[in-house]
Ligand code: GCO
């Protein structure tokens with residue numbers, strides 16, 4: 001069996017998605033998600049110019065060999081663009097292999113470790129009251145876990161918090177990066193009040209999560225972790241940037257609030273020190289940005305040795321292809337923690353027909369051979385690519401900051 005053709009499909013049903021389709025000479029095909037939010041066309045160019053020409057004629061069943069060919073063979077290792085491109089190939093090849101085996105992907109990985117996959121949804125509000133209403137809506141919809149982000153008095157606009165109720169928190173039409181103004185002190189004073197209000201209204205059972213989006217220094221993160229301890233968060237996410245993995249050692253010495261990190265990681269080496277030192281509790285690295293199933297499986301296995309569980313990144317800027325493959329992975333992986341879930345728009349769901357289903361705060365994996373997600377190429381053509389940018393953050397004095 002040989003790879004006969006491979007090509008990228010860029011579609012924007014509300015936001016941009018890049019999909020790689022690999023077709024074999026036997027007529028079987030697989031698809032992989034290659035979406036890197038705000039840098040979509042860089043991955044398209046990498047795939048079209050440097051990866052696809054080397055795939056033609058190869059045996060699609062040799063997933064491991066192709067992975068190492070693309071990783072080692074390029075000489076230039078790692079990096080989000082490269083690893084997203086490799087991930088898309090890897091995901092498409094696992095899709096093909098599972099279809100050939102006539103099995104849903106989770107069976108090929110080792111079968112079910114659980115019947116359903118717990119997810120967390122996103123509640124955001126411009127102030128605490130609006131936020132509590134959003135949490136209530138999620139609880140009514142059956143969610144057992146909710147990420148909670150509220151506007152902070154004195155900060156005009158925060159990425160992760162929708163400006164108006166019901167709006168997405170990341171405007172898809174920002175051609176060039178918007179600039180936000182950030183105040184760490186205002187934020188740090190406000191967050192404990194938010195979680196006090198959440199516990200008071202919803203009691204102890206709801207799992208609550210919070211994303212700091214890399215905006216603190218280690219000692220500030222340590223303070224926040226301590227301040228929210230009484231509200232026992234499921235996790236505090238990305239409390240500092242993790243290029244300096246040792247920073248987490250400092251935070252860990254100060255707080256028992258569980259720590260999650262890794263949505264921007266693209267390889268095992270970004271997480272190795274964090275995992276081996278048991279400085280984190282959840283690893284967020286997902287299939288699309290870290291070399292696909294073949295590589296993320298290695299991350300999860302290392303994590304399992306150190307009581308670190310998975311909590312895959314799953315915002316709407318990852319396509320249903322990534323979500324579908326992730327649900328298979330989550331159903332299998334022994335050290336599963338939780339899966340992030342932001343519902344895609346109905347236009348996106350129509351472009352990407354899928355067999356996973358949401359039920360009572362959980363995902364139930366489908367039984368279709370492969371990863372269970374397809375793409376309607378005709379429909380995809382109706383939504384042309386539109387450049388969209390993520391915002392940047394500056395401190396009140398104008399200093400460029402993490403966002
Ligand atoms: C999350 C994230 C996202 C990212 C986005 C960037 O936890 O879901 O922080 O909101 O910012 O995926 O592309």
Ligand code: MG
Nearest residue numbers: 211237238263
């Ligand atoms: Mg995040």
